[in-house]
Amino acid sequence: xxxSATRSLLAALLLGSVVMQAxxxxxxxxxxxxxxxxxxxxxxxxxxxxNNGDSVDGVKLGSxxxxxxxxxEDLIALIRTGIPNTLMIPRPQLAYxxxxxxxxxxxxxxxxxxxxxxxxxxxxxxDAGHGEELFFGKAQCSTCHGVNGGGSPLxxxxxxxxxxxSAASLETSLLDPMKEIREGERFYQxxxxxxxxxxxxxxxxxxxxxxxxxxxxxxxxxxxxxxxAQGFIQTPMPAYLDVVSATDVSDLVAYLxxxxx
Amino acid sequence: MxxxxxxxxxxxxxxxxxxxxxxxxxxxxxxxLAAESEPGNWLIHHGDYDGQRYSELTQITQENVGDxxxxxxxxxxxxxxxxxxxxxxxxxxxxxxxxxxxxxxVIALDPSSGRVFWSYTYTPAPEARVCCGRVNRGLAIHxxxxxxxxxxxxxxxxxxxxxxxxxxxxxGDPSLGYAITVAPLVIGDKVIVxxxxxxxxxxxxxAAYDVETGAELxxxxxxxxxxxxxxxxxxxxxxxxxxxxxxxxxxxxxxxxELNLMYWGVGNPGPDxxxxxxxxxxxxTESVVALNPDTGELAWHYQYTPxxxxxxxxxxxxxxxxxxxxxxxxxxLMTANxxxxxxxxxxxxxxxxxxxxxxxxxxxxxxxxSGRPNRALSPSEEGTFIMPNNQGATNWYPPSFSxxxxxxxxxxxxxxYSIYTKRPVEYVAGQTYVGAYPTMAMPALGVRLxxxxxxxxxxxxxxxxxxxxxxxxWRHVMxxxxxxxVLSTATNLVFAGARDGYFxxxxxxxxxxxxxxxxxxxxxxxxxxxxxxxxxxIAVNAGAGMFVFGLPE
Numbered sequence: 001x002x003x004s005a006t007r008s009l010l011a012a013l014l015l016g017s018v019v020m021q022a023x024x025x026x027x028x029x030x031x032x033x034x035x036x037x038x039x040x041x042x043x044x045x046x047x048x049x050x051n052n053g054d055s056v057d058g059v060k061l062g063s064x065x066x067x068x069x070x071x072x073e074d075l076i077a078l079i080r081t082g083i084p085n086t087l088m089i090p091r092p093q094l095a096y097x098x099x100x101x102x103x104x105x106x107x108x109x110x111x112x113x114x115x116x117x118x119x120x121x122x123x124x125x126x127d128a129g130h131g132e133e134l135f136f137g138k139a140q141c142s143t144c145h146g147v148n149g150g151g152s153p154l155x156x157x158x159x160x161x162x163x164x165x166s167a168a169s170l171e172t173s174l175l176d177p178m179k180e181i182r183e184g185e186r187f188y189q190x191x192x193x194x195x196x197x198x199x200x201x202x203x204x205x206x207x208x209x210x211x212x213x214x215x216x217x218x219x220x221x222x223x224x225x226x227x228x229a230q231g232f233i234q235t236p237m238p239a240y241l242d243v244v245s246a247t248d249v250s251d252l253v254a255y256l257x258x259x260x261x
Numbered sequence: 262m263x264x265x266x267x268x269x270x271x272x273x274x275x276x277x278x279x280x281x282x283x284x285x286x287x288x289x290x291x292x293x294l295a296a297e298s299e300p301g302n303w304l305i306h307h308g309d310y311d312g313q314r315y316s317e318l319t320q321i322t323q324e325n326v327g328d329x330x331x332x333x334x335x336x337x338x339x340x341x342x343x344x345x346x347x348x349x350x351x352x353x354x355x356x357x358x359x360x361x362x363x364x365x366x367v368i369a370l371d372p373s374s375g376r377v378f379w380s381y382t383y384t385p386a387p388e389a390r391v392c393c394g395r396v397n398r399g400l401a402i403h404x405x406x407x408x409x410x411x412x413x414x415x416x417x418x419x420x421x422x423x424x425x426x427x428x429x430x431x432x433g434d435p436s437l438g439y440a441i442t443v444a445p446l447v448i449g450d451k452v453i454v455x456x457x458x459x460x461x462x463x464x465x466x467x468a469a470y471d472v473e474t475g476a477e478l479x480x481x482x483x484x485x486x487x488x489x490x491x492x493x494x495x496x497x498x499x500x501x502x503x504x505x506x507x508x509x510x511x512x513x514x515x516x517x518x519e520l521n522l523m524y525w526g527v528g529n530p531g532p533d534x535x536x537x538x539x540x541x542x543x544x545x546t547e548s549v550v551a552l553n554p555d556t557g558e559l560a561w562h563y564q565y566t567p568x569x570x571x572x573x574x575x576x577x578x579x580x581x582x583x584x585x586x587x588x589x590x591x592x593x594l595m596t597a598n599x600x601x602x603x604x605x606x607x608x609x610x611x612x613x614x615x616x617x618x619x620x621x622x623x624x625x626x627x628x629x630x631s632g633r634p635n636r637a638l639s640p641s642e643e644g645t646f647i648m649p650n651n652q653g654a655t656n657w658y659p660p661s662f663s664x665x666x667x668x669x670x671x672x673x674x675x676x677x678y679s680i681y682t683k684r685p686v687e688y689v690a691g692q693t694y695v696g697a698y699p700t701m702a703m704p705a706l707g708v709r710l711x712x713x714x715x716x717x718x719x720x721x722x723x724x725x726x727x728x729x730x731x732x733x734x735w736r737h738v739m740x741x742x743x744x745x746x747v748l749s750t751a752t753n754l755v756f757a758g759a760r761d762g763y764f765x766x767x768x769x770x771x772x773x774x775x776x777x778x779x780x781x782x783x784x785x786x787x788x789x790x791x792x793x794x795x796x797x798x799i800a801v802n803a804g805a806g807m808f809v810f811g812l813p814e
Contacts, residue, residue: 042698045698050701051701093689093692184711202713203711204711205740206741206763207739
């Protein structure tokens, strides 16, 4: 059974990189470099850093921030020489052009270019000013989400979201919030023997206990033995086409894309 | 004259007494062969040569295991940042616990207090490279010598009494990926190991070294060269692929004294995920090899995954037991392979007796009459969905077999998959020689502090398998995946843990959980049991510590 969707993933990455080029401020990379870099990432990096570049604790390649490097040349030097006493071995065999391509791919991860990116649509980017009005007004985004502060701890702060996600990925999250919901953003419900239920963001779980940030914004732990039911639930975020027009969605996308810091 | 004679006599008598004491403290080959008669000690990496990890100690029972309490913790002192996974199974010999903290520090501990008798720090050569962590799985003992392999390919003997290095030899060039992570195996006057490095284009081997000097006595090439049997399974016309063929060794072999055969699982062929350059079955990768420990001569082999392209390895413990088979007693070998299939072989002849998946498997769909799997899938340029995932249904984590319940206990990653993508590979000396890493829903090696996954995104279990049928008798699901080994006991207990730090005691017959403790770090080692002053203890390395448990005073 081959994964039929995989071929379209390649196309998605290429299209995603076009969007990236339109939005990137400081870096511009050829789509072919990004694609070559993706292959080099798979061969050299994925085993430890994972599909989304976040498998090593404390390292998020997709954040665009690197502890030991800031410029492309820093990154190239780091990959070439490795980090002593870690699994990051030197890779002198990579040619300079290959290292450039790898860096291009790492930079593209910042705009949603994960190894398994799935969003291939081209999307309309509307009026960011009107998007901002909607965000703090009619669309009620700011009821939950802050922008560099101001929101609820239950929901992702959207400061810098425009530097982390592609337009297509942001639109998907507005139209179908459950589709691309990330591991740390999922909601959970537990029910005890008296039938009382508590909902919240799932912080951690194991065979004996569940840790939630409850809708009341309390960190609370539950003993599995005390529960009669537990499981993932729908995120409280509505599907936005039920609330605003298609034009409004493109304006919200434009506003979110403008949130680079 | 009389006085002088008396003094001589007394001196001779004390010398004899001293000798008696010191020979008792030494671990002779005969003691190793009779390890099961000393259940209070843990003399061999897997507890005994049979690899069962089954303890005959009976003080800790299903009735009192709920009272088990922590006696002490010993914590690793790291020199350069957080220590990597603490994978070693300790040895316990005549009142001393010996273990290896990662990468290659040897520690002798007082089992009553957790205080250190001595420690030895080895600094591996900076060019050492390991695919999957700077780890070490344990030690072997002979006489007053402990044997450790290091990640830079050095094998060394240390004095059991002070950790002094007695000899140190190199078995392979670390800059080419040759490393030792396996606990050595001592048989007679030989210490036997092989190199890790299957991701670096090594040519693997199993070799025996003189316990007294470290001199190499024989070498079995896990990748046969021209003129050696099995070479015909490397079918590339240029006859080049075997030189980089892999076939690494990273779990300790088992041994049957009566047959004088030892059984080693061999690692993957290189490159891992693109087999185009190496047509053929690629012997003896992915195989169990039965070798004569005196000569290294091959008696038989069985290949679990011919022409592997999924990096499944066969480096799982080849567990030996004498069991009833269709009404007849039979000497069998059992193994739960990383490829998701549980196997029973006749260990006299290598005959295939049973193969049955213990998780969801789609890379094969059954066996032919000879026991060769029908291969269903391979990596492709567009990506192929293959179960189990690249980390495997299980891995190096040592399983256990209880002759009392007749069940085989295996740490499992349940029903996982990877997308395997084929990409061109070029060999550059000292660099990874693999292809494209397959994708996985969860990190293979990284351990996150929080688990927010859905069950279908990966969870682990301890599973009990009936070797007569391959059926799963019970399954203890643990939310988090596991890299823990398993210990079973004569009181029908099973001890094992998980990545989330829990360490469990289970009912060996039913899987019911009887006791647990949160260790605060990943359990990625084999638990063991020992006796001190008439009391039974359980020890396990977890996170960066050794934890020792016992009953209340």
